[in-house]
Amino acid sequence: MTTSNPTRPSRAFVPYPFTATRHAARLPGLVGDEETGVHRVLIVGAGPVGLATALGLANHGVASVVLEADDSVCTGSRAICISRRSLEIIDQLGALPAFLNTGLPWLGGRSFYRNDEVLRFQMPHDTAQRLPPMINIQQYYIEQFLLDACKTRRGLIDIRWQSRVSAIQPDAAGASIQVLTPSGEYRCRTQWLIGCDGARSIVRDAAGLKLEGTSYEGRYVIADIALKSERPVERLAWFDPPSNPGSTILMHRQPDDIWRIDYQLRDDEDPEEAVRPDNVIPRIESHLQMMGEREDWSPIWISLYKANALTLNRYRQGRCLLAGDAAHLVPIFGVRGANSGFEDAHNLAWKLALVVSGQAGDALLDTYSEERVKAARENLSAGIKSTEFMSPPNFAFQWMRTAALSLAVKHQWIRSLINPRQTQASAYAGPPQPVLRRAATEFQDGPAPGAALIDLPLMIWDGRNSRAGHLTQLLHPGFTLLYFTHAELPLSLTAPLADWSKRHVPVRIVPLFVKVRSSNAGPSGTDISGNLWRAYDAQVGSAYLIRPDGHVLARWHRATNDDIKHAMEWILHHE
């Protein structure tokens, strides 16, 4: 069937091919209107960030209660692009296979100005990588798959649906929470409160914190449509296309034959008017025709989007912590929203777990705030640049963009300005030099303290069997000491590490051999090609101490027990 008549009356909407399970409200055991007992950790919001935080805490054996106002996973068009770093985190949370089974991997994209291709970009990728740089997957799947993982942590994650937090009183020992449900209202107490309650966070208000930054005026229409097309999965952008002169259009393929189409409204358009289906449908129609799409299509969901670039100055206020959209709102261009939220959750979970169990001082939680506020500022600055290009805030950005696009047809050098600057893993500041007790220049290569591990292939040994795998698969929820060796592990390191574990701070030593088969009884790796040793600038006796979130805490060429002790004391107690 062809759809070549642009004046054709409005098309009928179809639903998403996904049925969300509705969850009933449930009241806990109450005395009067009061829940008995005090929760250790209470999370407000079961969006991607709340669920990831609960799963992260469960990895460390810490139970949490999650209060969610809604009765199901989200509907409508929200996050679709999930980065490699997020997938690594999702792997640690035990949900990766479902994401990879459903998500569509992609490597790059193309941009057009009028009729000409002006950019072809590739995200960093090579065959040594375990995971694609990005997958496309609907947010309802993201939430559902995290939820499925939560169900495997019985006794550790208590999700309460249709439970809206209506009032919060923070105090020195935690917070008192008022919860509204269709079955009634109750109050409860928690020692720690985490606000993962999104853009209009009530936890943020209760903590007395305010978002600061810029809100952009430019409006985008965001539409999901059902369309069968065999086009490859890539990011497509058109500037001033013949189908919609003057507009900017973005397209992404999603699983289940759904496509996301975003387009920019002109400044003189009334947004309420522009978002009406009879205004949206002809524009999409015209664009699909220009692309040569002949299959019939149907609208699923249409909404309006306006970019914000806002963050709190701190993500901790006493015993209240903020993560995800509750803490920062980044523009969608560059896909940093949910992706940065996963990094928040991953940074917070192990720190809070150590504080709750008394193994670390609560100053460790200030490092959560410092590290993630800094990451948010970097995300915002990249997101702002993308937004200024995708949605020029005034005549100057508009003129310069037109100039850049028109020159880009011929001039290669200017094309980097059109690159969408997709999200990348955050790097944190490592410990200061006195803590490391070594010169920063000791290593020529490899991830520096604060950076996330570089994942590379190796053979993984579990004591008996071996399989092809990747370095990050050797991590576990505690600290990991990656020790590059040819033979035995030095007793001078293994004995003290066992001491840490007795103090309930699990530190696991993982030997990494080069070329030779492992003789280790526990988990270990063999770097067959020698590439991993090279990438980490490793010598016999080099050691990388890895935080539970996969970031390097410290590294040394000949680590001593004292080196490790200093680094651990620094991170746990800021000594």
Add this chain to the structure above:
Amino acid sequence: MNEQELDEVYGDFCRTLSAVSEAQATPFLARFALLAFHEINDVRRIRALIQEAGPERA
């Protein structure tokens, strides 16, 4: 000039142009062009750039 430097100087230029205001933008761009003449300091290259910048063919 690497990609990051191009990025930064492009952003700076856009922001300055915004601050100059739309009404004053044309004289600003003309002055910038003249200053660039002096820096390029090569008549042949300047002539080529004038050709290159010249009206975009729709």
